[in-house]
Amino acid sequence: MDPSPQAMLKEMLRIRRFEERCAEAYSAGFIRGFLHLYIGEEAVAVGAMHALRPEDAVVSTYREHGHALARGMDMGAIMAEMYGKATGCSHGRGGSMHLFDASRRFYGGYAIVAGGIPVAVGLALADQLLGRTNVTACFFGDGAVAEGEFHEAMNLAALWKLPVLFLCENNLYAMGTGLERHQAQTDLHHKTRGYGVASEVVDGMNVEAVFAATRRAVDVVRLGEPFFLEARTYRFRAHSTADPELYRTKDEVEAWKAKDPIGTLSAWLKLEEGLTEADLRRMETEIQEEIAAAVAFAEASPLESTQELLRHVVAAPQLQEALP
């Protein structure tokens, strides 16, 4: 069954508000390290995730809060992770860039650009070898397309007919380097021509378009072919908390904000589907409650003991890790 636009609106809003709260928590010093916000790009995660099944696998980047939430991960566990708590989805070991939930086949948050792509290919290979008709969806940015690993992985997936959905979130910038300054061919979906892989471009600011395009793509992938979907989108915030944003103009940002996937969808729903201000307020309230609970959970959660430092380096050791 197709997700209702209203449900998708709420999911996007949930991601937006969550990240706004993260930004506050960062300023207040509760969250540290890097924090890469997804604000502006929510339609991609929400639209794409609805086209996947629970048994499918997801591989993401350091900008993965949206993917994690859209995949159904617990907001409290994510917030606790960023607070560095033992109850975090990665037990506080990973932080913002390394969210994991094996139970949802959410295989992480990779902070080396393009580093997750070969892993996604391997997950798909396991599915193929085990005769499972799962899809592995791999999210990455426009910048990642310049990395050799992307090309090696794409060739391998095409050659071995692996069920990988390559989902490129083209937000026009790799950090501060604009697309036309890092890619000779800025129509990124044309990259697949070197591999005989089918591709499509979709408006990444339109959640229903993303959902529909991803569903078409996933249908192809599930039959045993990779597919490359390029979602054109934009991040409204800085690249990370350290970014002075010298490389783009306010006008450009404003022009894209006019395409805000949340704003446009809620406007449309009001106009066409009778969404009311009261409905919106209810959504906001529910979301704020969830966020408040997540923050409370994160705050109240214990820190792992430093006695546990060497846990999870290797499994409960068959071989004892030698520590001098």
Added chain:
Amino acid sequence: MDPSPQAMLKEMLRIRRFEERCAEAYSAGFIRGFLHLYIGEEAVAVGAMHALRPEDAVVSTYREHGHALARGMDMGAIMAEMYGKATGCSHGRGGSMHLFDASRRFYGGYAIVAGGIPVAVGLALADQLLGRTNVTACFFGDGAVAEGEFHEAMNLAALWKLPVLFLCENNLYAMGTGLERHQAQTDLHHKTRGYGVASEVVDGMNVEAVFAATRRAVDVVRLGEPFFLEARTYRFRAHSTADPELYRTKDEVEAWKAKDPIGTLSAWLKLEEGLTEADLRRMETEIQEEIAAAVAFAEASPLESTQELLRHVVAAPQLQEALP
């Protein structure tokens, strides 16, 4: 001025006979390590090199005897190199896979597949920055096209409009792995579509066709654009001295031998240009004399003293290398 077909025939024959002699020297234990023969592919090196100027740069692979000879490097210095002698073109430090001649801008023999490609891009960048209209010709195999470095380098060259001639010697195999088992898209020149780089395919068994195609390509490159030339060719011998050739049939090899660039060109020259058996014998004699002299030079040359072992690690040291 165009090179005469007869001159190119002789050059190909020179490479062929030289390598046949190398194979013998290898069996006799004078040459050791790896020896990758170019036999069958001579038309590519000879045709391509004639389209370059002395001030252009060349970057090659471990299968580079043909390129080195066609570039005008001294045969004695090459043979001495393989014999590990002090008079070798790399002073015996490099061996068969690492022939160098800076005076001819022959920047080596690279034994890591695709490892020379970024270096070629850098040489072209230096030319661009210094306002020199040189071309850098970079030779690599079909196997190299699967390496991420190839893609990164191609994107960089296209983005920065660098004068690099990417010359792919597609001999249908990466070691024992056939093209269709290592490339999703076996028309390798289509790889450039992801970069907006112009490309062409040429019959790599036809030296005049290679010359003409390379000249066209170099004309484009010299104006400040990379170009990708795919030469379809075949190696008649094993991948290296260690290869039992389990992966291809005798029939396939024989079918390609029928297209031998030397055989077909000499047949054509006999038919159309009055080349005589006597002419051929004279060529063979001259070549055998040169080879005999090269071998004699290599044999008579001294070994470098092991006292010199630490030379060439760094330049005559500004900083003394600390050796415990």
Added chain:
Amino acid sequence: MGTTTTYREAIRASLRLALQRDPKVFLMGEDVGRYGGAFAVSKGLLEEFGPERVRDTPLSESAFVGAGIGAAIGGVRPIVEVMTINFSLLALDQVVNNAATLRHMSGGQIGVPLVVRMATGGGRQMAAQHSHSLEGWYAHIPGIRVAVPATVTDAFGMLQAALLEPDPVFIFEHATLYPMEGTLDESPVDLSRAAIRRDGRDLTLITFGGSLPKTLQAAERLAQEGVDAEVVDLRMLRPLDMDTVLGSVARTHRAAIVDEAWRTGSFAAEVAARIQEQGFDLLDGPVLRVCSKEVPMPYAIHMERAALPQVEDILAAAQELVGHHV
């Protein structure tokens, strides 16, 4: 008990056994199939197990090592062959940042039961780009295991043992060992212990992998001169069994480490550092290192010989150790 075979055949037999026993095991790497493996290790396995389970890969080290990681997470049991350690640099990001960290970064939710095999070392006139001994770098990385089989039995057994580990195991096979003959004992091997390959009272020679034969030769030569050297084969570089090392040094009070890597930053440095840290009072003099000269490997045979540790170099170190005492 035990048949005579080569190191190469022992690995092949071990691979075959693994493929026969567990349908989830598969082998992938450059030229492992049709070519039969660059060192003929996997010869015949494609024919026996088919292209699904013996997979030739493109020249894409980063992608196929990464795919091995993903496949291991996904529930199959990959054995990845990286043809040689020289090419493994292209995949090192996947090793350091993914294979070694995923268990930790996920708070223990996922593990990477992956085996990666590769040839290592010099001595075959392959020159600067094809003669590296970088297994010491791998031993620096928490989260992975590093095995360096030096005998036919370990060549067989360590692969079997590696397939029981829930974490990535890297196996480094010194390329000069492939033709070496020895007695194969197929009983399970213990990955947690170093081995004393020769008993001796006068000094301890510590080594691993391709340097073991040279070290044993040196010990024989020393015996002729009345010096009784104990030879310790580390077998695993990570984790490192210091108990065996220190036990030997406690008896001999003198030690040298033989390691084909460049001296500075070699694994030999780690062993020396630990011996003096943990057994300073056992020592009669400094722990010595016999390593490669600090030069990219030259091609010419006499230069390569001069660059690599040779039996004579081990003897010289041993003499220095013994001299220090008298």
Added chain:
Amino acid sequence: MGTTTTYREAIRASLRLALQRDPKVFLMGEDVGRYGGAFAVSKGLLEEFGPERVRDTPLSESAFVGAGIGAAIGGVRPIVEVMTINFSLLALDQVVNNAATLRHMSGGQIGVPLVVRMATGGGRQMAAQHSHSLEGWYAHIPGIRVAVPATVTDAFGMLQAALLEPDPVFIFEHATLYPMEGTLDESPVDLSRAAIRRDGRDLTLITFGGSLPKTLQAAERLAQEGVDAEVVDLRMLRPLDMDTVLGSVARTHRAAIVDEAWRTGSFAAEVAARIQEQGFDLLDGPVLRVCSKEVPMPYAIHMERAALPQVEDILAAAQELVGHHV
């Protein structure tokens, strides 16, 4: 003599000077231009020198490091910024197999006058993939130079000195040092000598890069307890100035090395191995190491603190050293 500035600004001033002096010098790397550098080091340089000489690159570490090598051979003077050491693994093949070997493999015909800069180290809660301290690996490679500036003056001067070298120089800038203030002396620095940053008689603390401030703090604390620690800043990991190290140990007879890398296979192991090799008789006890715990870097602040060497860990090692004597 000397103005007060930050480590970051010292590097920027040094880059500016290099770009002004030599038209063949150019800077390239990810986000060095419009963004101003991931650590704001190159801020303003694009505006001043233009996009030809301050070049933003795509995310292609292997290609742009390799292009730096080629450009250096081709006659220009590249300074390549690899944003952080974590990403440099993707370019390590170019470093090990090309930058470090081309002079040798060509029999001295070509050299690679290339400078590569990158940020290194942990301590900023960047977690397992963004907190590496792998400069010790670089120090293992013959054919390159490894500089680890720990002061404002070295941050400025080492880059200038590196540009005079005919071989590749790798400069590792600890990311926690960028905001550090200090006095800048612009006179030429000597790349061949380690520096004694604090004189002392009781023990030698050897360190480099980002660990110098912690080590100096520890020395102050020790002084309060009546223990007089000498602090040696290695400055260069390759070549390594053992004269200065041994000279200090000859006075103090006790040494510890502080190195942020994981202990096993750390550069600290090399220093320890060499001290005991070359100065065994100088030592009153073992050379100790204060390193990171052997775990991928955890994100949570208390865990990261526990993983990294801290002032208290240095103090504990110093106490052990001094205790050993009494």
